[in-house]
Amino acid sequence: MGAERLTNRDDAVLAILKTSEEVNQLKDVDSILDKILFESRQFSGADAGSIFLVEDDRLIFSYVQNDTLFKKETANAALYQNFGIPISEQSIVGYVAKTRQSLAIDDAYELDATLPFSFNKSFDEKSGFRTTSMLTIPLIAQESRLVGVMQLINAKNDMGKVVPFSHEARTYIPLFCNNASVAIERGIMNRELILRMMQMAELRDPSETGAHVQRVGAYCAEIYGTWAARRKHSAKEIKRVRDNLRLAAMLHDVGKVGISDNILKKPAKLTDEEYDTMKWHTIYGARLFKNQTSELDHMAMEIALCHHEKWEGRGYPSISKKDVWAGDDIHLGGMPRNGADIPLAARICAVADVYDALASPRSYKDPFPDEKCLGILESDAGTHFDPEVVEIFLEIFDVIKAIRDKWTEGAK
Amino acid sequence: MGAERLTNRDDAVLAILKTSEEVNQLKDVDSILDKILFESRQFSGADAGSIFLVEDDRLIFSYVQNDTLFKKETANAALYQNFGIPISEQSIVGYVAKTRQSLAIDDAYELDATLPFSFNKSFDEKSGFRTTSMLTIPLIAQESRLVGVMQLINAKNDMGKVVPFSHEARTYIPLFCNNASVAIERGIMNRELILRMMQMAELRDPSETGAHVQRVGAYCAEIYGTWAARRKHSAKEIKRVRDNLRLAAMLHDVGKVGISDNILKKPAKLTDEEYDTMKWHTIYGARLFKNQTSELDHMAMEIALCHHEKWEGRGYPSISKKDVWAGDDIHLGGMPRNGADIPLAARICAVADVYDALASPRSYKDPFPDEKCLGILESDAGTHFDPEVVEIFLEIFDVIKAIRDKWTEGAK
Incomplete structure (x- = not known):
């Protein structure tokens, strides 16, 4: 006012x-x-x-x-x-x-x-x-x-x-x-709608829980806020981007809905061929945001597509945006991506998503302790991850922990 | 104002x-x-x-x-x-x-x-x-x-x-x-979000197109408008319910995301057992609206659950709302439903959804001509369908046709 x-x-x-x-x-x-x-x-x-x-x-x-x-x-x-x-x-x-x-x-x-x-x-x-x-x-x-x-x-x-x-x-x-x-x-309804999209994915892959995506969304919003404040972006700009990033990041794995059950639910390790099929969840996710009516759509598309790219390259799917809209006859890795070529939102989401997997229980492991999680992020900074994003993650780790405690597994 | x-x-x-x-x-x-x-x-x-x-x-x-x-x-x-x-x-x-x-x-x-x-x-x-x-x-x-x-x-x-x-x-x-x-x-964004949920279903079942759900949503809104005007409901009430019904009806088949590929994509006729599994899409859909934060959620739940119930009974899944939230060990048909026990929104959606399938091309058939579609609806009024809903559908068929022409297959 x-x-x-x-x-x-x-x-x-x-x-x-x-x-x-x-x-x-x-x-x-x-x-x-x-x-x-x-x-x-x-x-x-x-x-x-x-x-x-x-x-x-x-x-x-x-x-x-x-x-x-x-x-x-x-x-x-x-x-x-x-x-x-x-x-x-x-x-x-x-x-x-x-x-x-x-x-x-x-x-x-x-x-x-x-x-x-x-x-x-x-x-x-x-x-x-x-x-x-x-x-x-x-x-x-x-x-x-x-x-x-x-x-x-x-x-x-x-x-x-x-x-x-x-x-x-x-x-x-x-x-x-x-x-x-x-x-x-x-605003509550919007978040519920996005959680429902993720519940649809959860019907197929039970590790994609509502609590996981709430945490990843909040981690991303906080990392971005600090990243942008370092660059003295205007408060108005920061608020607008954070608003979109938080919801867009919640949708990073939504394309898993397009992966067939025998791969998504396979109890054993995937074969190389199956793993290549799994990589398509990035492209299926990006395709859901083809009608880009807003900055939110655009960002959701970038995150879905690029959250498995790596800072030094050799991530996936490494295809051009044009190819996303093409048919299914695309060569993954056809357009290698690295460094700042990977959209910032996706670089942030990569760290948030991997950390959350490390710090959460899985059928085959307990949650890793903090030092182990942070050690992995640090050792992969500059290879897998944008080093500045990891640096910010460590800097605001008290906030990250508060987020982790707010949305624990089983909570809404 | x-x-x-x-x-x-x-x-x-x-x-x-x-x-x-x-x-x-x-x-x-x-x-x-x-x-x-x-x-x-x-x-x-x-x-x-x-x-x-x-x-x-x-x-x-x-x-x-x-x-x-x-x-x-x-x-x-x-x-x-x-x-x-x-x-x-x-x-x-x-x-x-x-x-x-x-x-x-x-x-x-x-x-x-x-x-x-x-x-x-x-x-x-x-x-x-x-x-x-x-x-x-x-x-x-x-x-x-x-x-x-x-x-x-x-x-x-x-x-x-x-x-x-x-x-x-x-x-x-x-x-x-x-x-x-x-x-x-x-408002445009809300409709896009819901269309995206349906696109997720479409990744799995290509007959669930955006145009189909836009048509079903609009058919339902118009049928309901006439139904409520006959009963002299207030303009305010009619507008509020129409607003929710239109979006909720778009989501009627969203639970198909939970059905496994070998059934959803089977090119041949389903066996009885497979067909029983397919019926679970009504329950999976209803479960997506468990956190009922709004009238829209409540209506989407009712439609997803009951759009395959029949006016004379013997539809599916015929389970109680309480059982929806229970595990997967439920006996379908355990609580038979018929007549006005079936929520109005679901009775309306049943007619809209069946008509749209009849009037649309499928891999195995051309679109049926108008007389054939209306003949089927009329002959099933009172058995499959609520007779008054069919009567209203015939009464406003010029509007139905205008809707059908607005969202043709391939359009957004």
């Missing part, structure tokens, strides 16, 4: 309209939460905020921003915390979810003892943060569906002093949240 | 915000076009309007409403016309697409001869309609992407007299169209 604080109702509503338009551009639910929280904080001058989404009658922690505690534009493990709060009057977010009314609090440490809820000081105690003013807003989509709760913390005035949330913030942010809630529902 | 004409800027912008929120609820591109055109016509008092979408550098006719020519809430073959207009200065919509500026014309028959475009009278001559005032607006999404053009025709005043478009209409409808364009792009 713009950096300037708008006080005129008319301008505020126009700004909401414009921001809603921008939110509706985004496809992935995490990108949508990031944008909604960022814009609401800009509008109100809030130092921090978080969003909880409703899942099975609980409020699940889903997004956080905090200018005091976290550096902007760097990978942040706090995003992947896994906890939920019951929808009950005991907590502030639970109370707001239950009453479906916005609630402004001027000082969280000075709550009237007659109120049903109390402020949970544990986060402040752990982090050294001092929560003062709060504005907590229910996220309600049409037909009164409760999608979640947004909590904004510590409004600051122009001097950087923490103050109560303004009348304008209390009036206009809930208005924006109506549109935002619809966008969140849509 | 409400029935009352809003003149206050502030109220107009609030109304746009509310309507944008409603548009963003919708998932299928046709539902989105319907809503955008309807709301723009309400706001401006326009008697008619149409939307063209950009495809391969042409403006493809994509939606139409006309209160004078078409009855509301009845199936309308005009929606499925198939024609395009070049983006060039010769036509009014082409000129607006090219210049990306809205254009208001007070009388289409009194255009200044110095203008580069001329009014194409052929539609008026064929239909007896008299086009007078026009408001033509480019649909532009973010990053200046041209999505299409909306044309509103014959603004009417409170007395029903055709007048020029008001200043308010010229000001606010283009503002609304910015948000609308984003929604249209999203």
